[in-house]
Amino acid sequence: MRADNPDLVTVVGIGAGGWSDLGRTGQSTLAGAQVVLGSARQLELLPESVTASLVPWPSPLLPALPGLLAAHEGKRICVLASGDPMFHGIGATLVRLTGIDRIRVIPHPSSASLAAARMGWPLAAVDVVSLVTGPVDAVRRYLNPGRRVLVLSRDASTPAAVASVLTSAGYGSARITVLSQLGGADEALVSATAADWSLVCDPLNVIAVECGDGPRLSLVPGLPDSAYETDGQLTKREVRAVTMAALAPVPGEFLWDVGGGSGSIGIEWMRSHPSCRAVTLESSPARCATIRTNAAMLGVPGLEVIEGRAPSVLAGLPTPDAVFIGGGLTAEGVLDACLSSLRPGGRLVANAVTVESEALIAAAYARLGGSLTRLTVSRGSPVGGFTGWRTMMPVTIWSVTT
Structure with a gap:
């Protein structure tokens, strides 16, 4: 990337x-710009x-970006970004849009770095989740006893929304600290438990969550069946763990x-x-609604559900x-x-419980290879005063790699 590239867009974190907090490189770049977005x-x-020329972002931003850059082509363009432009910021979006050869990034400490510094938390041991554009239920994926989570807020309403989610998830005793205007003259810090939250916050804030005690839910596949709302169409825990391994x-x-049922495999x-994505395909409208509920409650509201x-x-x-066919x-x-x-190199896993579906995957196995596993699960349950199976x-389960 050449510094004298006339098509160069410089992204400056602030x-x-x-x-006054910008370094000399950031200040000189902005001082020499012809357009600042x-x-x-x-x-x-x-x-x-x-x-x-100072150009404020339109709303919605993403569809307008190509046109904005084209409108100022040939000029020295700077883009202002909050904190580190490559950490949940506009810098990564611009690189995807134009390629790195046209983007130069001058980072500033991220809000997560500043928040961790104020809290005395080692950033490498903290989960960071952005709610700037995402739904608040995404926080649920990160809740486990003793965990620390930094939440990047959308606005002043986010802390109350996070407190509500924590309380409904069994973490009402979690300590919430809201850090506002980090690095500015009006920097402030307020704190309370999730269950008692009633504080008013500045729109520019980061939320620090100390989970404390609460329900434990593993990230390893094979969640308890009770974690799901279901009408009975659920890949059972033991089968689900083997399926996910395949x-x-x-x-x-x-x-x-394909054939989402209660959505457990996609979830x-x-x-x-956090970077894994999925789409669940289900023909029943009622089950589609159930899948969306399960996805939200288990911290992956981004699961796409198609009826x-x-x-x-x-x-x-x-x-x-x-691909999973359930x-x-x-x-x-x-x-x-x-x-x-x-x-090429993708995996397909299909589960069969009927004679007809088993015959179909047996024929596919004979034609394409892969591996076949037959799984029978017995669970202990009361039989009078004793325990039986x-x-x-x-x-x-048939699995094959293309």
Whole structure:
């Protein structure tokens, strides 16, 4: 990347402390700019010595970005970003849009770094979740006893929303500290438990959560069946753990969950890592509603739920890294459509509980190889005053890599 590139866009991180907190490189870059793009609040932090045209972000921002850059093509463009532009910021968005060769980033300490410093928390041991554009239920994925979480707020209403989620999740005793205007002259800190939260906060804030005691919910696949709302269409815990092992999610991958039922496979796929994405396909409207509820309660409200029947509903979906077929396996064309949609090296896992669906995957195994596993699970349960075994229906699991 050449510094004299006429198409270069420089992204300058700025904090609540404004101009005086910027380094010399950031100040000189802004002073020499012809156009500065940023939020109205950020633009107000610039002194009169910055003579560039100041352009506030429109709303919505993302669809307007290409046009904004094109409108000022050939000029020295600077973009103001909150804190570190590459940490949940506009810098990463611009790199995706234009490529790194056109972007230069001058970072500032992120709000998460400043908050960790104020709290005395080692940042590497803290979970950070952004609610700037995401739903508040995303916090639930990070709740476990003793954990510390930093939440990047959308506005003044976010702390109360987080307190409500914590309380409903059994973490009413969690300590919430809201740090406002970090690095600025009006920096402030207020604290209370989630259950007792009634404080008014500045819109520019970061929320520090000390979970304390509360329910324990593992991130390892195989959550208790009781964690899900269900009408009975649920891949049971033991089968789910084996199925997830065969699907083998890694960070950044995308799953099709075909025949979602209660949504457990898509949900546990997304819980495995914050960057994992999934779409669940389900023909029943009532079950679609149940899947959305389960996804929110288990901290992955970003799970996409599509109502419809495969294979027609598969058309136009992004290419998956993995496909799970838990329902509708015997519908004509479903298995072939899923196999042909996988990227090279992708995985398909299909579970069969009926003779007809088992015959279908046995034929696919004979044709394509892979691996077959037949799983029979028995759970101990009371028999009078004793304990006996209750055996669930056997499940045949076929997995194959394309």
